[in-house]
Amino acid sequence: xxxxxxxxxxxxxxxxxxxxxxxxxxxxxxxxxxxxxxxxxxxxxxxxxxxxxxxxxxxxxxxxxxxxxxxxxxxxxxxxxx
Amino acid sequence: xxxxxxxxxxxxxxxxxxxxxxxxxxxxxxxxxxxxxxxxxxxxxxxxxxxxxxxxxxxxxxxxxxxxxxxxxxxxxxxxxxxxxxxxxxxxxxxxxxxxxxxxxxxxxxxxxxxxxxxxxxxxxxxxxxxxxxxxxxxxxxxxxxxxxxxxxxxxxxxxxxxxxxxxxxxxxxxxxxxxxxxxxxxxxxxxxxxxxxxxxxxxxxxxxxxxxxxxxxxxxxxxxxxxxxxxxxxxxxxxxxxxxxxxxxxxxxxxxxxxxxxxxxxxxxxxxxxxxxxxxxxxxxxxxxxxxxxxxxxxxxxxxxxxxx
Numbered sequence: 403x404x405x406x407x408x409x410x411x412x413x414x415x416x417x418x419x420x421x422x423x424x425x426x427x428x429x430x431x432x433x434x435x436x437x438x439x440x441x442x443x444x445x446x447x448x449x450x451x452x453x454x455x456x457x458x459x460x461x462x463x464x465x466x467x468x469x470x471x472x473x474x475x476x477x478x479x480x481x482x483x484x
Numbered sequence: 485x486x487x488x489x490x491x492x493x494x495x496x497x498x499x500x501x502x503x504x505x506x507x508x509x510x511x512x513x514x515x516x517x518x519x520x521x522x523x524x525x526x527x528x529x530x531x532x533x534x535x536x537x538x539x540x541x542x543x544x545x546x547x548x549x550x551x552x553x554x555x556x557x558x559x560x561x562x563x564x565x566x567x568x569x570x571x572x573x574x575x576x577x578x579x580x581x582x583x584x585x586x587x588x589x590x591x592x593x594x595x596x597x598x599x600x601x602x603x604x605x606x607x608x609x610x611x612x613x614x615x616x617x618x619x620x621x622x623x624x625x626x627x628x629x630x631x632x633x634x635x636x637x638x639x640x641x642x643x644x645x646x647x648x649x650x651x652x653x654x655x656x657x658x659x660x661x662x663x664x665x666x667x668x669x670x671x672x673x674x675x676x677x678x679x680x681x682x683x684x685x686x687x688x689x690x691x692x693x694x695x696x697x698x699x700x701x702x703x704x705x706x707x708x709x710x711x712x713x714x715x716x717x718x719x720x721x722x723x724x725x726x727x728x729x730x731x732x733x734x735x736x737x738x739x740x741x742x743x744x745x746x747x748x749x750x751x752x753x754x755x756x757x758x759x760x761x762x763x764x765x766x767x768x769x770x771x772x773x774x775x776x777x778x779x780x781x782x783x784x785x786x787x788x789x790x791x792x793x794x
Contacts, residue, residue, distance in 0.1 A: 404667050404668075404671050405670060405671045405674040405675075406667065406670050406671075406674075407670050407673070407674065409674075410674045410677065410678075450689050450690060450769075453688065453689045453690075453691060454689060457688070457689070
């Protein structure tokens with residue numbers, strides 16, 4: 403399994419795309435992973451599920467705009483160089 | 485106030501330059517020296533007082549202490565040195581936005597005695613007694629004074645040595661080409677990045693408030709390259725049997741080393757308010773992280789070296 407740095411970048415872009423595509427209302431609420439259902443513990447014990455939901459929500463918030471740019475660049479490069 | 489000082493300096497320099505009898509080409513020289521650096525440095529660097537400093541360097545030079553006979557060369561040297569200083573400042577500022585250079589310097593503060601002892605501990609950790617990282621008034625001691633402190637010198641050197649060894653091993657098998665070397669290097673680098681990211685993710689998800697920074701994790705995941713080098717050397721010298729014996733030895737040593745080192749940092753880290761409600765899930769999950777990290781090491785050693793030793 404020989405990796406180049408470019409395959410790492412591609413894998414990272416695909417993973418972040420996958421996280422960014424998860425829709426709040428249509429999908430995450432249905433399986434009980436919405437971020438507004440997690441206001442439970444005010445201590446220091448969030449638990450794995452709450453941390454994961456926080457992570458998903460923050461990735462979606464932060465990476466929305468940069469992902470547009472990165473995906474466009476990637477599409478152009480793939481079209482030009484295969 | 486620096487602005488007034490530079491204005492006064494430039495004024496006196498200008499008056500002194502104009503008082504001297506101008507040789508043939510110096511009118512042109514005077515024009516470019518007063519206007520060109522001001523425009524250029526405005527383009528490069530926005531703080532106003534720094535621009536004044538650069539232009540006053542320009543104009544103070546020809547007035548006081550010519551080093552070359554040719555004023556043109558003198559001016560060029562002054563301009564070049566001020567430009568280099570500005571460039572250096574900009575680069576330092578940009579780099580210190582991403583990672584703090586002081587933290588990185590801590591990891592490279594090693595000496596020979598530390599390196600030798602640490603290599604011995606990595607290959608034979610069973611007799612080492614005290615695994616605690618010593619602190620000095622809340623800051624961890626640098627590796628020069630504490631054998632248990634992680635450093636980045638050994639992993640970097642071991643990584644580069646591994647790439648060179650891989651090239652040599654492939655050359656012995658007559659499968660060498662320069663692209664293969666780059667491929668090997670980037671594969672190993674990608675595995676390091678993946679491991680550090682997975683560790684960071686799992687530490688975040690389980691809210692382990694340890695003081696393991698990214699550089700610490702990079703250091704701990706780079707120590708396996710010492711074992712990899714040992715394994716590849718034994719495989720090259722003693723053939724396939726030697727390779728498997730060395731693989732077993734370095735795997736056990738590395739697993740022991742990682743478990744003992746990370747146990748201090750992960751399993752005993754304090755979570756600030758779970759005093760009464762000690763949930764039994766947390767220490768178990770932390771143990772799983774430590775053991776999973778340790779078990780991952782032999783797998784990756786085998787993966788990265790088996791194609792080198794046939």
